[in-house]
Amino acid sequence: MNLCFYVSSPPGEHCVFLCTFCTFSRGRVVDDVIYVRQNTPSRVRHRRVFPTTVMTAVGFCGEWFIFTCDKKLVAIHTKKTREPFVFDCSTAEKRPKNTKDDNSDDGASEETGTDKVLAFAMSPSGKLVALTDDTKRLVLFHCEPSWQCISIRWVMRRCTSMVFSQAEDELLVADKSGDVYSFSVVEPQKEGKLKMGHLSMLLAVTMSLDDKYIITADRDEKIRVSHLRCPYNIQSFCLGHQQFVSALLVPSGHSHCLLSGSGDGTVKLWEYESGRRLQSLDLKELEETQSSEADKEKKTTVCRIASSPDGCHIAVQCERLSTIQFFTLDKVGEERLVPHTRLSLPHCPLDITFDPKGCLWVLMDSNDAPLQTYTHRQGSWECDADSPEVNTVTEALKPHWETLEASARTNSSFEHLYKVSFDNVTAYMQKKQQRLEEQQLKRTKMLKANNNKKKAKKETSGTVTQSST
Template sequence: MSTRLPFTKIVHNPTKPELVLANGHHFLVLNTSNGELIKTYPQDANVNPVTDYYRCMSFNKDGSLLATSGENKQICVWDTQDWSIKNTKPAYKRINAVQFTSDSSEIVAADKFGDVYNHSLKDDTPINEEKQLPVLGHVSMVTDMVLTPDDKFVITSDRDEHIRVSRYPNGYNIECFCLGHTDVVTCIQLLPWNESILVSGGGDGTIRLWDVLKGTQLQTLDVKEQIEAYKPTAADANSEDAIISSLSFDIKNKLLAVAFAKSAAVLILSYIDDKFNYQQTIVTESPILDIAFDNQSNLWISHDGPQLVSVYNQEFEKVDSLSEQINNTKVCQSDKIFDLYTIFGLRKFLELPENLVNAYAEEAKNKKRKTTA
């Protein structure tokens, strides 16, 4: 029996009431002001089983362009006026994070190999990444990446608890490290109302604030107690503890929503006196895959369950009218759905089956590092 593929990633346009929802190798677009679909699932699309899906999506500064990348190792740039594809670039490895520069002339992409590349969008000439040198490289998998608004620094997090602040585009010049996490760092974002501060989260159950250019820690908020009652059933030692999977900011009300892999709860943190404080917990009906605040401070949540999407208003009351159409629309059907929670595999092989440990060790052994001359 085939099942509906959930929306694995969601991202909201910074200037328009449009939410993009990744669904297999397609994406849908929803008007968040009225819940109506702008771009629907292709009527002739029928892929089973699903092997390609979006790993990351990002808008440019004015929301006119959307960058996506998936399992097919392609970076695609879409025109949000008509959702036509404008450009494609090949990636050497699968991309974990992608972002436009401030003038949208380049795309910066971090891959699971641990490297960061920049891709020019000034022309359509394909780039051979086998010959291209990376902007910077980690000896560990890069899990997330963000550029500062002035494009002077690129900030990267990795599997080995590190956050690195490097000069852009000369990434070999390291400005500082933000060190303090005790488990994999999964999410990093600049604080929208003070972009000199970085917010990070990961597998150690903490939200941390950093002075970006000094690398000093400004706050550590431990939220393990708040999420304890909503932790998922552990499949192995790597999933015994909750792991932060996504962050989303409500700029208007200075709130931060924190989602955890395989958990049905979202923590809401309020920003008061230059610090985040726990405010409340939203408990949903099924595990959460991704979250995004819209421009009207509604919180959109994608689920791994019968209901694909739920919406909560500023008072964090559920608003079914906005999600009704998207929950009843056609989406990808598949007899076999890929692993939705690979994020747990970022932890350090805590009592994993021997065959998986050996496989990862062999992959690391054979990994070829690219270095500058």
């Protein structure tokens, strides 16, 4: 079945109209975009292809430091001397071969997956952890009093983001095709239930602190706020980003506020229930020092927004930039984001997270010192170079970190999501002008040749007349 939508062309473009054909095939949506340009005989057909993004990430689940990269989840206790917990997706339970996945990404069998971790989430209490991988497993763990795998279930399509409800009875999973599924935590063997759908790839999902709303962000700049119990009832849209929305956060202590980050290099503060934008900050404009030429060429892509447990401090990480931007979230009157400090790092950060004490942990692309922590003291963020917790975690992390190829750590997660602008009008006009010039030159040559023939004929006629005389 094909659906065709017509929309007006954006300002400054030469498009007459835009046709989007959504082909529903075996439960998946494929967007075909056709651009028809004015005064041109040509048209461009473009199919959106979204590669799978592999995740290198860190987080805290109580006192456990969680690290995911490649095919493994590693949990290291920061306070007690306990054996690290390691879960390797490549050795996990395989999908039964007689199970038919009619809603697979590309119709391929489950054996084509790479087992690499795509997303993970921790519950608010710090007792539960969930992950999903490229083979479409959904694995649920509890970590207290000891680590144990509760269940392994299967998702319909490869996932991009997941979140636990505050009540910890439900796990929401967003996938590449724009669907959100709900998986029960109370009944860990129960299959997922489709909650809602979108016509664009989902990049982030979160929930309000009262479990009333699902908040989703997609590749087409939109943030949707929907009711959890009846997701077809949309409360609001938060619109204003110019590129894909890559990060969402409802900070602790600010239950009616939402922070969003995007590929356009901005961080925005919203009153999400009404969709009202409270503030927008461009990270490039906040730079205190002049960027190098190499950094100027890099796109400012917000890939992570983290908040301290009290919600007062906000840290923003941008992909492939060796800085962390700190903000404070003030509650004097209406909430406002106040730029605080820009932290320069020795290496590009891969992910950031706050621990229960409010210290910032930074995972960097470095074999020697992949981890650093920063503590807020007397109005500034200071590095804890001799932290025993960091030393403990680093030593436990090294065997897994050193076996990982550098390319797997530093591959861009968002480069393919930028919309590519193209203009075939200029090329068409250049070819047209070239064709007109060639035609004019041809006419000039023909006219000159005809004049020469006439002149030669006249001279010949004159010579014959003189001879006869």
